Amino acid sequence: MKRLISLVVAILVAVAGLALWSAHLQKSQGATGDNTLNLYNWGDYIDPALITKFEKQTGYHVNYETFDSNEAMYTKIKQGGTDYDLTVPSEYMIEKMKKANMLIPLDKSKLTGLKNMSPDVMDRSFDPGNRYSIPYFWGTLGIIYNDKFVHAGEIQHWNDLWKPQYHDNIMLVDSARDILGFSLVSLGKSMNTTDAPTLQAAKGKLDELAPNVKAVVADEIKMYMAENEAAIAVDWSGEAADMMAENAHLHYVVPSEGSNLWFDNLVIPKTAKHFKAIYAFLNFMMTPKNAAQNAEYVGYSTPNQAALKLLPKAVQNDQQFYPSEAIIRRSEVYQDLDPAVVGMYNDLFLEFKMYRK
Amino acid sequence: MKKNGTSMAFYVPYGLWLALFVIAPVILIIYQSFFDINGHLTLANYQTYFSSGTYILMTFNSVWYAFLITVVTLLISYPTAYLLHYTKHKQLWLLLIILPTWINLLLKAYAFIGIFSQNGGINTFLGMLGIAPKQFLFTDFSFIFVASYIEIPFMILPIFNGIEELNESFVNASRDLGAKWWQTFTKVIWPLTISGVKSGVQAVFIPSLSLFMLTRLIGGNRVITLGTAIEEHFLVTMNWGMGSTIGVVLIVAMVIIMFLTGERKKRGRRA
Amino acid sequence: MRKFKWSNLYLILVFVILYVPIAYLILYSFSKGDAMNHYHGFTWAHYAALFADTRMIQIVIDTLLLALLSSLIATTIGTLGALAIHRTSRPFVKNTVLSLNNILMVSPDVIIGASFLIFYTALKIPLGFGSVLMSHIAFSIPIVVLMVLPKLQEMRQSMLDAARDLGSTNAQILSRVVVPFITPGILSGFFMAFTYSLDDFAVTFFVTGNGFSTLAVEIYARARQGISLEINALSGVMFVFALLLVIGYYFIQQSSQTRKAKHKAESEAKLNEATH
Numbered sequence: 001m002k003r004l005i006s007l008v009v010a011i012l013v014a015v016a017g018l019a020l021w022s023a024h025l026q027k028s029q030g031a032t033g034d035n036t037l038n039l040y041n042w043g044d045y046i047d048p049a050l051i052t053k054f055e056k057q058t059g060y061h062v063n064y065e066t067f068d069s070n071e072a073m074y075t076k077i078k079q080g081g082t083d084y085d086l087t088v089p090s091e092y093m094i095e096k097m098k099k100a101n102m103l104i105p106l107d108k109s110k111l112t113g114l115k116n117m118s119p120d121v122m123d124r125s126f127d128p129g130n131r132y133s134i135p136y137f138w139g140t141l142g143i144i145y146n147d148k149f150v151h152a153g154e155i156q157h158w159n160d161l162w163k164p165q166y167h168d169n170i171m172l173v174d175s176a177r178d179i180l181g182f183s184l185v186s187l188g189k190s191m192n193t194t195d196a197p198t199l200q201a202a203k204g205k206l207d208e209l210a211p212n213v214k215a216v217v218a219d220e221i222k223m224y225m226a227e228n229e230a231a232i233a234v235d236w237s238g239e240a241a242d243m244m245a246e247n248a249h250l251h252y253v254v255p256s257e258g259s260n261l262w263f264d265n266l267v268i269p270k271t272a273k274h275f276k277a278i279y280a281f282l283n284f285m286m287t288p289k290n291a292a293q294n295a296e297y298v299g300y301s302t303p304n305q306a307a308l309k310l311l312p313k314a315v316q317n318d319q320q321f322y323p324s325e326a327i328i329r330r331s332e333v334y335q336d337l338d339p340a341v342v343g344m345y346n347d348l349f350l351e352f353k354m355y356r357k
Numbered sequence: 358m359k360k361n362g363t364s365m366a367f368y369v370p371y372g373l374w375l376a377l378f379v380i381a382p383v384i385l386i387i388y389q390s391f392f393d394i395n396g397h398l399t400l401a402n403y404q405t406y407f408s409s410g411t412y413i414l415m416t417f418n419s420v421w422y423a424f425l426i427t428v429v430t431l432l433i434s435y436p437t438a439y440l441l442h443y444t445k446h447k448q449l450w451l452l453l454i455i456l457p458t459w460i461n462l463l464l465k466a467y468a469f470i471g472i473f474s475q476n477g478g479i480n481t482f483l484g485m486l487g488i489a490p491k492q493f494l495f496t497d498f499s500f501i502f503v504a505s506y507i508e509i510p511f512m513i514l515p516i517f518n519g520i521e522e523l524n525e526s527f528v529n530a531s532r533d534l535g536a537k538w539w540q541t542f543t544k545v546i547w548p549l550t551i552s553g554v555k556s557g558v559q560a561v562f563i564p565s566l567s568l569f570m571l572t573r574l575i576g577g578n579r580v581i582t583l584g585t586a587i588e589e590h591f592l593v594t595m596n597w598g599m600g601s602t603i604g605v606v607l608i609v610a611m612v613i614i615m616f617l618t619g620e621r622k623k624r625g626r627r628a
Numbered sequence: 629m630r631k632f633k634w635s636n637l638y639l640i641l642v643f644v645i646l647y648v649p650i651a652y653l654i655l656y657s658f659s660k661g662d663a664m665n666h667y668h669g670f671t672w673a674h675y676a677a678l679f680a681d682t683r684m685i686q687i688v689i690d691t692l693l694l695a696l697l698s699s700l701i702a703t704t705i706g707t708l709g710a711l712a713i714h715r716t717s718r719p720f721v722k723n724t725v726l727s728l729n730n731i732l733m734v735s736p737d738v739i740i741g742a743s744f745l746i747f748y749t750a751l752k753i754p755l756g757f758g759s760v761l762m763s764h765i766a767f768s769i770p771i772v773v774l775m776v777l778p779k780l781q782e783m784r785q786s787m788l789d790a791a792r793d794l795g796s797t798n799a800q801i802l803s804r805v806v807v808p809f810i811t812p813g814i815l816s817g818f819f820m821a822f823t824y825s826l827d828d829f830a831v832t833f834f835v836t837g838n839g840f841s842t843l844a845v846e847i848y849a850r851a852r853q854g855i856s857l858e859i860n861a862l863s864g865v866m867f868v869f870a871l872l873l874v875i876g877y878y879f880i881q882q883s884s885q886t887r888k889a890k891h892k893a894e895s896e897a898k899l900n901e902a903t904h
Contacts, residue, residue, distance in 0.1 A: 001803050001804070001807050001808060003811070003881075004807065004811060004814065008700065011696055011700050012700075014696055015693055015696050015697050015700075018689050018692055018693040018696070019693055021689050022686065022689045022690055022693060025682060025685065025686045025689065026686065028682075029682060029683075029686075038839070042849060042852055042853065043846060043847075043848070043849025043850035043851070043852065043853060044849075044850045044853040044854075044856065045852075045853055048681070048683075063839040064683065065836075065837075065839060065841060066841065066845065066846060066849030066850070067833070067849055068833075068848050068849045068851060068852065069592055069593075071591075071592045071593060071595055072592055072833060072834075074595075075595075075742065075745070075834070076745075076833075076834065076837075079745050079746065079749050080749050081745075081748060081749045081753075081754065081755040081837055082755055082837040082838070083837075083838075171577075174573060174578060176593070214495065214577065215494075215495045215577025215578065215579070216573070216577060216578035217573055217574070217577055217578065218573060218851075219851035219852050219854075220466075220467065220470060220573075220574050220851075222663070222854050223467060223470050223471070223663065223664065223665060224470065224474070224494075226663065226665045226666070227470070227471065227474040227475065227476050227477065227665050228474075228475055228476055229474050229475050229494060239852075242853070242854045245662065246661070246662065246663050246665060246666065247665075247666075298853070339394040339395060339594075339595070339596070340394060340395065342594055342595075343394050343594055343596055346589065346593060346594045346596075347411075350411065350581070350586070350589070351411060353578050353581055354411055354414065354415070354581055366708065367708045367709075367711045367712040367715070368712050370704075370705045370708055370709070371705055371706075371708055371709030371712055371769075372712075374705055374709070374765075374766065374769055375725070375728055375729075377747075377766075378732070378744075378762075378763075378766035378767075378769075379728050379729075379731050379732060380728065381747060382739075382740065382743035382744065382747065383731060385743045385746060385747070386735075386739060386743060433642065436638060437638070437639065437642050440635045440636075440638060440639050441639065443635075444639070446878070446882075448878060448881075449874070449875065449878040450639075452819075452874045452877075452878065453643070453874065454643075454646065455819050455823070456867070456870055456871065456874060457646050457647065457649075457650055458823040458826075458827070459822070459823060459826055459866070459867070459870055460649075460650055460653065460863050460866075460867060461826075461827065461843065461844060461847050461859075461863065462827050463829075463844075463847055463848060463851065463855075464653055464847065464855070464859065464860070464863055465649045465650070465653070467664055467855065468649035468650070468652040468653050468664070469649055471652060471656075471664055471665060472648065472649065472652060476665075478648075478652070506645065506646070506649075509642075509646070510823075511820065514775070514816045514819070514820070515774075515775060515778060515816065518775075518778070518779065518812045518813060518816060519778065519782075521812060522779075522782055552778040552781055552782060553778055555778065556774050556775065556777065556778045559730070559774055560733075560771060560774050560775075560820075563730055563733045563734045564733050564734070566734055567734055567735065567736040569736060584736045587736045587738060587739060588736060588738055591738040591739065591742060592738060597742070600738075600739065601739070604735055604736070604739045607734050607735065607736075608731055608734060608735065610734075611727065611730055611731070611734040612727040615723055615726055615727040615730060616723050616727070619719070619722070619723040619726065
């Protein structure tokens, strides 16, 4: 009993010490409540040096909270109890949030950097006229291959994935829309297909791909490809950039028949409170110099034309991450589909995963 | 012990917890399981569950892999706990068994990817022995290995506590009476440590039923368990109704297991 | 002697397997690269980055604070609960309560997190440290009960009867007989609760807010961008710190116990002399 009591006392002392330390740190970071900006973003999706710079320049304190999926973020904001000022959903989620009346329109008169944005990324179907959102990063869906196992030029099209020589050598990203999506494109259909027979056909074609599929994984795909675990992967350009930084043998191809275009845009959710800080931050991030610095840190494609000009020539001319007008025109942006259709996509994909082997 | 006024202290905090954090959420989950993706009241989720081969197979997978993980964990943990009991500084070694669990699970899983991969530590070692690189990742072996790795401390701890109570004189008496080592084990040691084993099995089997993440990270989604499906319904499809339905099934399965393995007679006789 | 060696070899093997992934993590915290593959040569850079990152340090402190406090409270409530369950003599009630107890263990974290979130917002409980603390206490209680209950069941009725015959009150029996006997179970429960709290991601994610974050949430959220080696460095620091703490605690306790044991042996010897 004595031993237990002394242990409890020791733990309480440790707790008190930690609480004091935590409070001290909070104060030293200048968080006082009113002058803050609550930023809700993906983990490590902004250069921390930029946050420090913003805080120094404007005197606002940035509270940086993180999420790991669009849907999880949506649930949190919808359920309430939080006061996030800015968040960064992907395009289909922006449409969904708009429909759920969860976004506040932008006050364009307070924005100074919109002219820096590339016209390719503005005024897209998910947010006509950019009433609610400002592009943060963008990219494509494509194929990554390892030149140790696959010769350059061997893979140019989605249909090349079905070649028998790639038996047990392809990794797919665990995302129903994207995997059924490329199967649809390979059949010459739209990635936003909603009718059941076409989806069934795409699933049928995917089943034929099964012998080539080594695994269906998510974020860890970067580690696998960097470790030469598979020759080919289907993944987003952002992830591709991350793994190519680790392994020089990797290359990224966007099939010329078309692909998916994705966007991560900054939006103001209904929970927002600190509007001065929000617009200060948006303008800060649209400044070409800052946007370029952020693109260099994150490694994704920047939507900011003026910022792109500040990046090294090799980056500017990189067809892998800044594809030609023609490919962009042939690519599709995901629409927010009816929940029942989303359910159909997921059920088909689940069946594909369950019964391959 | 007689019941008296002070015994309220035992019942109130725990009872409050049961009411607020167990019963209330369970009611919420059951309530949600009757709604489809468009928010209409329906029994369709249960119908889907019990009529589609996919979910039945998934249930079977979950129980089967949870069983395998529990068996492997038990086979490794029992001898470990037993041998630990006879070491000097046994409390220290025990703490050192718990320590690895304080490192984040995701990081440990990434480390295992590095160790098991084609260029990883094990294959480099096998390469030196002249055995061609072997495929470890995305196999049942690696999945069960990593899952057991995660669960081992949860099994060792209760078994160790059980063995600690083992009265050495019983073991000695059995030996003196000429019992073989195996007889001593099955007739004396095992029955006396069974309660520790039981709580270890519960601490491993029950959470393993709803295992997710590792099935994708290490298993490459070759095996899909109920936990994975719930995860997807909540975070990808946003079909909370279906997710809750699977949750209800899991809870019912667990309750059945508890009643089957639980105490029956009043004051079960001590073996 | 031969058998003895084999058994040691087995233990060594178990420990090697338990520690290999951690050694791997720590090894890469000294790698010049950005991720956990292809060792690029030695550097301290990730440790420097870690100690300059105030936000990360804040998160670590908050995580530890939360884990210690929640597991302490969960252990207390769980132990009381185990005592209550043990007093119940009807098997049906017992099995029902135990089933309820295990529900939070069998439910995947997303379900628990989502239902707690709905619960808190319905009751207008602000999201932040308080809501996260309550949730961590809630999901740690079952494991404590599972660890304490078998120790209670092992306790022999004769022991309690003897104590009562000697004139002890209920409170005395509890503090002098029952609690010392179940202490190993309580400690296991505490450590398991601590582990649960440190490792939880999904529940914390749903119920947090107001700038409060934990290490697990931060690590999972970073997965899309690729987890930087700064996190490895952090794990290395925390691991070494925990190791020192454990070893230190053990030896302090060891020395006090040998003193006590000596004391006890002496008094027993005296007692023996007196009775003979």
